[in-house]
Amino acid sequence: MYSEKVMEEFKKPKNMGKIKNPDAIAEVGNPICGDMMKVYLKVKDNKIEDVKVETFGCVSAIATSSKATEMIKGKTLDEALKLTEKEVADALDGLPPIKMHCSVLAVKAIKKAIEDYKKKQLCRNDL
Amino acid sequence: MIAVDKIYLDNAATTQIDEKVLEEMQRVALENYGNASSLHSLGQNALEELEKAREKTAKLLGCKASEIYFTSGGSESNNTAIKGAAGKKLIVSAVEHPSIIKTAEFLKENRREVVFAPVDEKGIIKLEELKKEITSETALVSVMHANNEIGSIQPVKEIAELCGEKVLFHSDMVQTAGKLEIDLHKLNADLASVSGHKFYGPKGNGVLYIKEDTKLDALIHGGGQENKMRSGTENIPGIAGFSKALELAYKNRETEMQRQEKIRDKIIQSLLEIKKSKLNGHEKQRLSNNVNFSFFGVEGEALITMLDFEGIQASTGSACSSKSLKISHVLKAIGLDHIWAHGSLRISLGKNNSEKEVEVALEKIPEVIEKLRKMSSVKI
């Protein structure tokens, strides 16, 4: 069902876990099958210095969490915001259609975390 | 057994064919390849093989040879039983195999009255509620002998009594044939389904038992084979393999089941030591070869895949692993919430599993769960 790349990614997933004192956190849930994903960001000079993810979900959810976080590490916030679900899927040689619903979660969670961070920054600047 | 470098713990899904069965099938396929409907001697030899297999099967299941109908397996037998019974109302248990559940749903869409009878949290049918549902309108009640996912054994004797002489009682015995003693006449069932590949027989061969004088419509019409109940040239090598496999399973049943039960209980004990784990199904009233667990905070498809990396073959009822992305209807019927159902693992033993293999699996399973829990956003 899965491509070799998905299986490799799942076998050795990167960036799994938490970040202590993160600069932003976002959690997203999937109403279809009930899985959940949590992304932690550490930001420095507008760049993603570190990212970690926790995933309660299937092979595809874990593999895309790993791949998507790898793809944004070291990028600027604006670059990271441009990441698309398709880019992640392509980097994994495609995903089964039935798994799209959970494979989009990683990108969603990352974007939510970045937006959350930006909002916080704005508030801080307002002060 | 031909050695494969895997630990196969999915014997409820299917089993590896027994070499003796394969030899018997080969013999029949090469020697008696005639069509049992032909009048010449090769045809008549084939017919003889067919009737020999029928008699053997009937003896093992406690019924008459004329009550055994060969089919293509469990799904066909179940479909024939459910669709073939005329009458207004059908009652099937909520934990039946999809070949019953989906057939019942199909009939419901086609204006038949269908009731899905509830089970308790251990997966055992609620007899009182079933009793209330059985009315003069009821044509058929279908309750499986034991559940394929969680292994719970149903009180079929009591159910047969509730049905009495007026209501047909069908039981899906796919998971129990060759494992539990079956005496269809004593049980007083009207219909029962059996499938060969669950007891080291060939895939694509099964039986529908139809008690004498039971009125049932055929599903497949044509040349009128199987006493007009199931047309199509008989798969005699498969049928011979089926009956051989059943014979072998019953020959050694008691000792083998005791052996598996011991291993099963060891697995259960060992897995209960994992934090936030629970056994699904009944502790005692369960198949000797079935273990079904839930581990909080992990997802089944990921669990099965990671176990596969370690060479361990098992299965899950997680929503993520199903084509519909819904949790298994069985886990739902016993009231598991979705996080627990997500983390379900079924281990089903077979005659080829050694204690050593199970020991290896019991070492790996907690490691894999630990690994997945570390990654999980749902903390225990």
Ligand code: FES
């Ligand atoms: S997490 Fe449920 S299908 Fe992927």
